[in-house]
Amino acid sequence: MSLSDQVALVTGAARGIGRAIAETLAADGVEVVVADIDADEAELTAKAITAGGGRAFAAAHDVRDEQSSADVVARILERRGRLDILVNNAGVGPRPGPFHTLTADEYDRVMSINARGLFLTTKAATPPMIEQRSGRIIHISSVVAKRASPNILPYAASKWAVIGMTQTMARELAQYDVTVNAVCPGVxxxxxxxxxxxxxxxxxxxxxxxxxxxxxxxxxxxxxQEPADIADMVAFLASAKARNITGSAFNVNGGMEFN
Ligand SMILES: NC(=O)c1ccc[n+]([C@@H]2O[C@H](COP(=O)([O-])OP(=O)(O)OC[C@H]3O[C@@H](n4cnc5c(N)ncnc54)[C@H](O)[C@@H]3O)[C@@H](O)[C@H]2O)c1
Incomplete structure (x- = not known):
């Protein structure tokens, strides 16, 4: 199927890396749903993409809320009848500090968005892909998911969890020709x-x-790295050229040693 017939949901797409991913997919001809908890900023990003000749619309979306993900996917299916690409990009950083000084709330805040939110969004987006017998799911993890990362334990735990979910989801969805991969940005x-x-x-x-x-x-x-470096890897994983890649996590980090 050509990219111009495809629809992508990009979470946390109002700014930063997510915005670059939305812009790059739109430049490739994909219709992009710019989803973000910041609905106003998402609207501006979607308008900028449209003004540049791309196809995009904004959606208010909080990845922590199961119903919010169900609503966004339902809206996409109502409007376009399909969902081909999901990019789980929404994320937050930690308050740095030795792990024994962090509170349970600080741990939960990061995990609820970066890990649980990714699970909930993917859960909502998977049934139409299973029905279509095709789909591309791309998670944004991090360089911190491959090495010990002192003083940012909740963030590191959330990004290691993303790689675990990438591998597990990839195995479960392979029978439907849905691929699941992760990109690990550096800085x-x-x-x-x-x-x-x-x-x-x-x-x-x-x-x-x-x-x-x-x-x-x-x-x-x-x-x-630039946001566009991450977006280019995502666009490759969403393309036909990546049809035989699943369950992998790709570094885009300039050759970074984290410790
Ligand atoms: N910047 C880096 O150096 C770096 C490195 C490795 C990985 N990452 C990952 O890349 C992704 C994007 O990060 P960024 O650097 O562009 O950050 P950013 O803060 O610029 O953008 C994050 C976006 O996510 C949105 N968001 C936050 N909470 C949300 C929620 N509950 N529901 C929906 N949207 C929400 C924000 O509104 C924002 O638009 C994150 O997953 C981050 O962990 C970033």
């Missing part, structure tokens, strides 16, 4: 990462510039 200068660096600077008693430098020093290529 991208978005609101999420700006917030983490600000808090880490306080924790490590460093300037924000020195904290950013700490990340640069760990990247073999010596530069951060």
């Amino acid at each position: 991208i200068r978005t609101q999420l990462h700006e917030g983490v660096v600000e808090k880490m600077s306080t924790l490590y008693d460093k300037t924000e510039d020195d904290t950013w430098q700490m990340f640069y020093d760990r990247i073999a290529l010596g530069r951060l």
Whole structure:
């Protein structure tokens, strides 16, 4: 099926990496549903995509809420009759600190969006893909899901969980020709990462510039990634060229050692 007949749901697509994913898929001809908890910003992003010649519409969506995911998928099916691509991108960063100083609420806040929210959205989006006997599910995990990541335990746990769900979902859905893969970004200068660096600077008693430098020093290529780098990998995994790839997690991190 050509990309111009396909419909994609991208979560957390109002800004940052999710916005770049929505723009890239739309540039490839896919109709994109720009879903986000920030409904106003999602509307602006969808309008910008449409103004640029792409096809997009916005949807208010809180990944923590099971009914919200069911409603978004129902709206897509009502409007377009199909759902071909799901990109689970919505996520939040942690309050950095040694794990024994974190509260249960701090752990739950991150897990409820990054892990539980991804499960709930995928649960809602899977039945139409099973019915179609086709579909592409792409999760945004992180470099922190492949190594020990001191001082960000809830975030690391949530992103390791994403890889576990990628492998498990891939095995369960293979019989329907639905593929499930993950992309593991390194460091991208978005609101999420700006917030983490600000808090880490306080924790490590460093300037924000020195904290950013700490990340640069760990990247073999010596530069951060751009949202478009992640979007290009997502677009590849959504394309026909990736038809025989499932259950995998791909680094897009410039050769980053996290520890
Ligand atoms: N920026 C990085 O360096 C980096 C690195 C690795 C992985 N990631 C992952 O990439 C993804 C996107 O992050 P980003 O850096 O673009 O962050 P961002 O903060 O710029 O964007 C996150 C988006 O998710 C939305 N969102 C937050 N809570 C939501 C909810 N409950 N329901 C629906 N939408 C919600 C926000 O409104 C926002 O539009 C996240 O999963 C993040 O963990 C980011």
